[in-house]
Amino acid sequence: MASMSTGFANQADQIFVVLKGAVVSHLPVILQPLVSAIISMVGVVAVFAGLFALTTVFERKGLGRMQNRLGPNRVGPFGFFQPAADGIKSLTKEDLVPRAADKAVHFLAPVVLVAASFLGYAVLPVGRNMVLTNLDAGVLYFFAAGSMVELGVFMAGWSSHSKYSLLGAMRAVAQMISYEVPLVLASITVIMTAGSLSTVDIVAKQAQYTGTIAHWYVFTPWGFAGFILFMIAATAESNRCPFDLPEGESEIIAGYFIEYSGFKFALFFAGEYLGMLATSALAITLFLGGWSSPFSFFTWVPSWIWFFAKLLTLIFCFIWVRGTLPRLRMDQLMGLAWKFMLPMTILNLFVAAAWRFVPGGLPVRWFVCAAMLVIPFALLSRGLRSEKKLQTRTYRFAE
Amino acid sequence: MTILFLILAVLAIVGASAAMAFRSAVHAILSLALAFVSLAILYLSLDAQFVGFTQIIVYVGAVAILAVFAIMMTRSDSAHHHSEVFSKSWLTGLVLAGGVFTVLAWAVLGDKTQHAAADTPAPVTTVTQIGEALMQRYAFPLEIMGLLLTAALIGAVVLAMPLLSNKSAANPAAKGDAR
Numbered sequence: 001m002a003s004m005s006t007g008f009a010n011q012a013d014q015i016f017v018v019l020k021g022a023v024v025s026h027l028p029v030i031l032q033p034l035v036s037a038i039i040s041m042v043g044v045v046a047v048f049a050g051l052f053a054l055t056t057v058f059e060r061k062g063l064g065r066m067q068n069r070l071g072p073n074r075v076g077p078f079g080f081f082q083p084a085a086d087g088i089k090s091l092t093k094e095d096l097v098p099r100a101a102d103k104a105v106h107f108l109a110p111v112v113l114v115a116a117s118f119l120g121y122a123v124l125p126v127g128r129n130m131v132l133t134n135l136d137a138g139v140l141y142f143f144a145a146g147s148m149v150e151l152g153v154f155m156a157g158w159s160s161h162s163k164y165s166l167l168g169a170m171r172a173v174a175q176m177i178s179y180e181v182p183l184v185l186a187s188i189t190v191i192m193t194a195g196s197l198s199t200v201d202i203v204a205k206q207a208q209y210t211g212t213i214a215h216w217y218v219f220t221p222w223g224f225a226g227f228i229l230f231m232i233a234a235t236a237e238s239n240r241c242p243f244d245l246p247e248g249e250s251e252i253i254a255g256y257f258i259e260y261s262g263f264k265f266a267l268f269f270a271g272e273y274l275g276m277l278a279t280s281a282l283a284i285t286l287f288l289g290g291w292s293s294p295f296s297f298f299t300w301v302p303s304w305i306w307f308f309a310k311l312l313t314l315i316f317c318f319i320w321v322r323g324t325l326p327r328l329r330m331d332q333l334m335g336l337a338w339k340f341m342l343p344m345t346i347l348n349l350f351v352a353a354a355w356r357f358v359p360g361g362l363p364v365r366w367f368v369c370a371a372m373l374v375i376p377f378a379l380l381s382r383g384l385r386s387e388k389k390l391q392t393r394t395y396r397f398a399e
Numbered sequence: 400m401t402i403l404f405l406i407l408a409v410l411a412i413v414g415a416s417a418a419m420a421f422r423s424a425v426h427a428i429l430s431l432a433l434a435f436v437s438l439a440i441l442y443l444s445l446d447a448q449f450v451g452f453t454q455i456i457v458y459v460g461a462v463a464i465l466a467v468f469a470i471m472m473t474r475s476d477s478a479h480h481h482s483e484v485f486s487k488s489w490l491t492g493l494v495l496a497g498g499v500f501t502v503l504a505w506a507v508l509g510d511k512t513q514h515a516a517a518d519t520p521a522p523v524t525t526v527t528q529i530g531e532a533l534m535q536r537y538a539f540p541l542e543i544m545g546l547l548l549t550a551a552l553i554g555a556v557v558l559a560m561p562l563l564s565n566k567s568a569a570n571p572a573a574k575g576d577a578r
Contacts, residue, residue, distance in 0.1 A: 140448075151463060154467045158425055
């Protein structure tokens with residue numbers, strides 16, 4: 001009986017892998033690698049584009065709930081077909097290009113942005129044996145792909161020849177450069193501990209159990225701090241509230257993609273959400289054990305369900321934060337990046353190294369490492385707070 | 400000489416030449432980024448993952464972005480400012496480039512290990528091995544480089560920081576009016 005149930009669980013877990021294998025095995029041997037790769041790619045693109053559509057409607061309904069209104073509820077049951085209506089609308093809308101715009105760069109910018117946003121998904125394991133490529137330097141690849149997004153943002157902002165889009169692009173690039181540093185430094189702790197840059201290896205290291213609890217890195221002090229820091233930096237990297245200055249609807253209207261309309265606008269929108277989904281998925285891979293279950297008695301739940309459940313939870317947190325926090329000012333944003341995030345991530349590196357060498361049992365290690373993080377955190381926040389001198393604001397161009 | 404190599408070689412050469420030929424600085428940087436990316440994919444096709452990804456992170460993610468950032472900050476967009484594509488000192492440049500090419504070609508052709516390496520399979524280098532080499536054998540040079548970069552960083556901060564005695568001249572209102 002037990003073996004039967006585990007057999008069934010295993011089948012449910014591997015159902016997509018088996019299905020792909022069944023399709024591929026009917027083809028001639030020469031075509032097999034190509035078709036296998038194409039099936040996986042189509043799967044990744046379709047699933048995450050679908051998730052993007054779902055996220056937009058979740059976000060609008062969730063924000064509506066938080067702001068005491070209904071949100072979209074006209075198209076389909078509970079308004080869940082809203083993304084389809086939006087898609088048709090953006091496809092049929094006129095594509096306007098400003099006369100002053102740099103035509104070629106203006107056209108290429110959304111292409112570069114969306115292509116770069118999709119590249120990162122190649123190394124994210126969405127389930128057991130479900131990863132497009134297991135690269136030896138997977139995490140490095142992810143950040144390399146992410147750095148190309150900045151170029152797309154700049155291309156959009158510069159080619160539109162509009163001061164709003166240029167301001168938005170400048171803000172976006174400055175923000176992305178600043179927060180890329182803590183993002184990478186926060187993930188280095190995991191790379192150091194796992195001893196590998198391969199996302200598959202990192203998840204496999206976390207899919208082990210002591211008693212009933214999994215070895216997720218988020219359960220260690222440095223992992224918890226790293227996860228929080230990583231998520232703050234990820235929010236800034238994906239230009240979401242409270243770090244949405246590059247878009248700042250009330251000041252620069254929509255930032256770098258103000259001069260885009262129709263489907264190109266939809267592509268920017270998609271690129272932004274895909275970036276958010278990809279960094280969330282990387283956070284899951286690095287800190288939340290990827291596709292593994294938190295407790296050993298839940299391992300019968302298929303791995304891909306765990307992965308997408310975690311992803312939707314993180315997306316909910318993003319929506320929650322957006323509905324809660326006000327937008328930061330530019331100097332506050334930079335101050336947070338360089339005065340708080342950078343020292344804390346560097347400290348976290350030392351704590352992750354100490355975690356390995358502190359003698360004693362697990363409680364001792366936990367206590368020592370947590371103290372190493374909490375005390376400097378308290379001192380740093382106190383120092384940053386005392387630095388602020390509250391005074392009457394003076395405005396340059398207003399009363 | 401696979402098809403992939405030919406495509407990448409053409410892209411890299413076209414990108415690099417376009418970077419020199421474009422009048423607009425932004426176009427030049429974007430085509431330079433194209434050349435960088437094709438070089439990175441070339442490294443990847445040679446199984447050098449670390450070098451390939453680092454090429455993208457450093458050259459596209461940092462160098463190209465730094466250049467476009469400088470353009471956005473200074474707004475010295477030369478799209479409407481017509482200057483000659485060929486500078487007056489093109490002959491000197493040509494001689495220098497030819498000299499560099501000759502030296503490099505001489506070094507490559509004179510390398511005896513190259514012919515032997517063609518028969519034996521290329522060694523598999525993982526990121527782990529590179530990391531171990533950097534942390535053990537080349538730890539000292541790595542530290543020196545870290546020190547150098549830290550010094551450069553502090554220098555940049557010192558340059559950007561308004562001088563204490565010069566405080567009144569550096570306030571934002573005065574700067575804005577001057578511009």
